Amino acid sequence: MTTLISEAESGPVAGGLPPRFVDWFEARGWRPRVHQMEVLAHAVAGRSALLIAPTGGGKTLAGFLPSLVELAERRSGGLHTLYVSPLKALAVDIARNLEAPISEMGLDITVETRTGDTPASKRRRQREHPPDILITTPEQIALLIAQDGVERWFADLRFVVLDELHALVTSKRGVLLSLGLARLQRLAPKVCRIGLSATVADPDALRAWLVPQSLSEHGRMAELVTGTAGAEPHIEILKSQERLPWSGHSARYAIGEMYERIKQAKMALIFVNTRSQAEVIFQELWSANEDALPIALHHGSLDVAQRRKVEAAMAAGNLRAVVCTSTLDLGIDWGDVDLVLNVGAPKGSSRILQRIGRANHRLDEPSQAVLVPANRFEVLECEAARAAASAGEQDTEAPVEIKLDVLAQHVLGTACAGPFDAEALYDEVVSAWPYRMLDWETFERTVDFVATGGYALKTYERYAKLKRRQDGRFRLAHPRLAQQYRLNIGTIVEAEMLKVRLVSPKRRSSRGILGTGGRVLGEIEEYFIEQLSPGDTFLFAGQILRFEGLSELDALVSRTHTTEPMIPSYQGGKFPLSTYLAHRVRTMLANPKDWNSLPDQVRDWLSVQRWKSVLPRADQMLVETFPRGNKHYMVCYPFDGRLAHQTLGMLLTRRLERFGAQPMGFVANDYALSVWALRDLSLWIEGGKLDLGELFSEDMLGDDLDAWLAESNLMKRTFRTCAIIAGLIERRWPGQDKTGRQMTVSSDLIYDVLRSHEPEHVLLRAAWDDAAAGLIDVARLGQLLRRINGRIVHRALDAVSPLGVPVMLEIGREPVYGGADEALLAEAADDLIDDAMRLV
């Protein structure tokens, strides 16, 4: 990633490259690559370009080459190139790597970084004497353009290079960046954009994203340059001799086999989906680690110093394996990784390809990857992902569009730079790809929101943040607001976190108050800690910790000798199964001849399912009903991800309630949904009293959804994020007085009041848009309901089917305290499996 150049590649002689550069390549025994030269040709001709190339393809140098070539000739001038990287750590890394070619060619080029960590003195100096190349982040661009007098600063800007563009465009950070780019385009009309991206499903969307859009001229796109594809990765699925679990996400069963693979590799990366999974796998690996191999843990909640240490050890080749979450999906200098183990559900073809791409920087050798399913359904998902990835198929998400909270932030930032004309700003905003469809009225309402809150009740006219001048332009009402804006910038709203601090349990004083000493192990979500009582044990930072209590901003913990943590902390996968993979899984289920590649246990499982119930066609959805205990269950299998299933569960229970079926509860996983009720659902369906087509009809997305959202905590959480980004609620900073929170108003209360008095408010719309695509996944649910319309297959059964077992095992998976409850649960779980697999 950050290596500028890999090995030599036979390519054309570098026509158009200045002699100094040709010599430098030759001195190193390298040749410029075809795609590097193509990007250079486009860029010097002033054409924006998108480079799609695999990791290790010399992408970073391709991005810098045009700048280096132009700067080598330039006598003097201001800022020439902005390089935007999504990660702070990456920025520093890139700057360092750029030093080699610059000094070796004897170029007089200055390179500096500017991130949230850059001291104020350096920033001031950069304002007066900008470097030739500035490596920075999307948030810093927003800050830069919000200062007055920026026109001069950007007057000489030629290139903006956007690294990891495929990752940026799917987040609000990307949306913020798109507005920044639109501004830069106005400040420096000759600026040319170079996007660097991994392979994506729809390159044209990214090409369009990269250049200014125009209503009069449809289909504007950047030039496309494609790097040579690397050798096909070698992907296999771990064929375990152990019993494959029915449910769960720990993959404990396969630890021994994973350890053997690690032993055979030089350096292995073990990717998992969540922090708690990382903790479990790391712990289990160490208990199997008879050879005391250096195995490390890396995830986003660990203390930064700890993470840097692991990264350094990796780069130096001092580690044999690292267990990590997606924090390592981007960036960082890799050691000699020759094996990737992916534990759990892959979730998407592109996702797995990008992870595997980390394994090998030599393009001509295939990367080695092993997928380790944690349960039986995940075997199917792994198989689907393997097939898709081997065929090189991509299922990346589309770039995010119109985000009104981000727009509100940008409007205020614009006013910080000086008075603005609303119509001119609108034209600029709609030239950014994500906002190309934004209508004037919505834009105007957003400006109104920034000025006075945008309420029908005109309470805040005299306290307006934006005031209209004689000439009709908007100006900032007070310079203090610019200060506030700078503190609230950015689109990343973290869950409220607490520091986890180690204390000695002996230091409990007589008053029961703990000492505050001890080192910080990392940060953990406040909501998790709030569920704990003193004495509870949980896994964190690779050890089992005992919760002792809370101090002002810290969760105090001590070491313990327990071997089993009491509180499971698995929070479910963050990513839903991609639509593409879901389709592949459904197709595989429907075609027994595709089962050859599956392990025997899984084949048996599916065969018994076919015998006891049915396996639906790929375009159908199976609904099974059966009695169990004194309740009646309905299990359906849409394969559309936990979030969409949860929303479906909420809506189905509301409907069943109305039909009089007395639903009692539901549980969902990534593949299926189980609802239970007091009435005999089999009888109702077969007797025509309950029509499944009507139950699953799309109109549930109307009033039922509306009514549920009114109380939904998911909606409130989404609203909070939007309110912070839009600047309605101020951010809380670490170390800020906690008691100060009493003086502020909870975002939940604001949501309730706003919703009952002004349901059409611009912020509610922003929150709704986010929730529909995110936590409640209405978009996916809508597709699901349309897909199964008229294609529901129902089976009334005597007992749970084999396919239904995994989701039924999720029932009661709320945190359970103590060992005795665990044993009872395991007992109950075994009964369930016997029921399902009994052949008579």
Place this chain on the structure above:
Amino acid sequence: MKPFSPKPQTTSSTTPCGSSDRPVIRLCGVELHPDLSGALFVPDYNALLVADLHFEKGSSHAHRGVHLPPYDTRSTVAVLELLIDQYRPDRLVSLGDSFHDQTAGDRIDASDLTRIRALSERTDTVWLTGNHDPVLPAEIGGAVAQEIALGPLTLTHIPAAGAQGQIAGHLHPVATIVRRGRKVRRKCFAGNSGRLIMPALGAYTGGLSVWAEPFAELFADGKFTAWMLGRDRIHKVASENLRRR
């Protein structure tokens, strides 16, 4: 897309409720009926007590450019109107901090002010002064006092240690329970044999844990009862069963 269809102006936690199984609180021999909204009805005197309304809290940071939805006052007033309709009390006592600050009267919308005045004209109303509102806007009608007696009971804003038969507000009590790994945090009435602290009723009011410092001197032995405001009923919980934090 339309985000929401308009909804009647009620919020679940502040809707008065006429359910019959509500608990009764006794203080110095006087029977008190807590309401789901956080109000307290005293049948012997046909009086309705409310605490910490904090009118115009939403607009209180407007001068700094914080423009919270300015509808908290009318949400709170709507709850008061429903309470008056339901209980038809002879008198209404607001236990201080009715207005969030001294300039709230300048910011309040004229229509909201009219509704407040209509309330105090309909029912004999006493506004006790609080630390947030030592002076109240004259336009709201009713009487102003620092403290009043209701039979053997004293109504005041700030609870004092050692007092007997006192009903106060000021502290915004909130209690928490944890069951089966789930945490539930709610506004509550907190009291022992000598006193009762009322929850804050204002739409934007937050809360302070009943284990926080200011409660310690009021309940010196750490024993008290919390009447927690549930969605459909009020739950009486002894202090030893509450989550300490």
